[in-house]
Amino acid sequence: MFKIEISQVINSILTGFIEKTGKATKFLENQYAELGKQAKEVARTLTYPKVSKWEYEIDTTTGLKVLKSEKDSEALDRLRQIADELLK
Amino acid sequence: MSVSNLFLDTNIILDYIIPLRRDEYACSYELIEKVKKGDFKAWTVDYALSETLGMLKEKREERIGVKDILRETLSTHEISQMVRIIEEFRKTPNFEVFAPEPVSQEEIFKKVQNICVQATDALVLLSVLNLKEKLGNVILVTRDDKLLVRGKRLISTAHPIELIESCPTNCTSKSMCKYHK
Numbered sequence: 001m002f003k004i005e006i007s008q009v010i011n012s013i014l015t016g017f018i019e020k021t022g023k024a025t026k027f028l029e030n031q032y033a034e035l036g037k038q039a040k041e042v043a044r045t046l047t048y049p050k051v052s053k054w055e056y057e058i059d060t061t062t063g064l065k066v067l068k069s070e071k072d073s074e075a076l077d078r079l080r081q082i083a084d085e086l087l088k
Numbered sequence: 089m090s091v092s093n094l095f096l097d098t099n100i101i102l103d104y105i106i107p108l109r110r111d112e113y114a115c116s117y118e119l120i121e122k123v124k125k126g127d128f129k130a131w132t133v134d135y136a137l138s139e140t141l142g143m144l145k146e147k148r149e150e151r152i153g154v155k156d157i158l159r160e161t162l163s164t165h166e167i168s169q170m171v172r173i174i175e176e177f178r179k180t181p182n183f184e185v186f187a188p189e190p191v192s193q194e195e196i197f198k199k200v201q202n203i204c205v206q207a208t209d210a211l212v213l214l215s216v217l218n219l220k221e222k223l224g225n226v227i228l229v230t231r232d233d234k235l236l237v238r239g240k241r242l243i244s245t246a247h248p249i250e251l252i253e254s255c256p257t258n259c260t261s262k263s264m265c266k267y268h269k
Binding site: 054056059062064065066067069073075078084085086 | 104105106107108110120121124134144147148151166169170172173175176177178179180181182184185186187219222223
């Protein structure tokens, strides 16, 4: 009789422990899943400038193979701004 | 009046990009502004872009104090921004980047032997000669003293100050510069 009661107590303690551990694990898993989702969302919104591929074309006046690029008089201003952030 | 064709050495491009050098070598800065306005037509070779990127990475490493750490330490974002700097430079009006004709190692060796320059400088000289064949006359613009003097045996060379009216007032190295005017 006494033996049965002890085993019942141990069983109930173990069951309680397992249940609580399970809940804690689920809680943590949910937290990580949520964090993972948030991290993915942040990564999705981060935009890196797209770098164009090196494409060449033949310059009609010289016959030289030159790198294609769209000329822009504002380009040097943007360049200085980025360089200031990185190298000043 | 025809516009002169200039070949910009990597050091001139870096003088424009690196903030401290914009005042230290303000003549290079002013020259590139003149290129943008159309006073000159400027050229460089495609491998100079790689050299420029390498120098920018080194400068960034110095800036954040990781120059002596052997493992890769710059972030994707930093590298992407540096690549963007090069991309923006390529968009400069009146500036073209060309692919030189392939050269043999023997040609480079002979140039090194004949005019006492480093192999990379010999490659630059061969590229300028390649451009000269197509355009007639080209001036190699550099601040490298050896290249300025020894390169003259093959092509026209000039320090950036020779192509602008006078030294910019903000130049911080004017008193030490032997080319100042």
